[in-house]
Amino acid sequence: MKIVVDRDKCVSLGICEGLAPDIFVLNDDGELEVDELTAVPEGALESVRSAVSGCPVNALRLVEVD
Template sequence: MRIGVDSEVCEAHGQCSIVDMDLFPLDDDGYSAVGPDREVPEGEEDTAKLGVDACPVRALKVLS
């Protein structure tokens, strides 16, 4: 499974990082540092989906 963030949509709410700071790191300004295409470690798929769903502006996506 892969996730990605549209950095032009992210508004630095940080809700994804509250779900899991390791899967959803933030940069120094509070914006998502996930990048456009990140592999989700095996066994973390459900947590990744929760983090994606937590984004109030839908900047995060499940890619596969």
């Protein structure tokens, strides 16, 4: 699985960072930093799923990696 961020929807509330701080980080400018090209580590998948479902503007989603 990998993370896809809709940058047009993201309003940088930081809920994802609170739920999965090892994966999601808001930088000093308040912008979300996440590596969208790398597969989510298996041990982090549960917290990432929580972050995706907890995003109030639906800016995050998980997709299968081929």
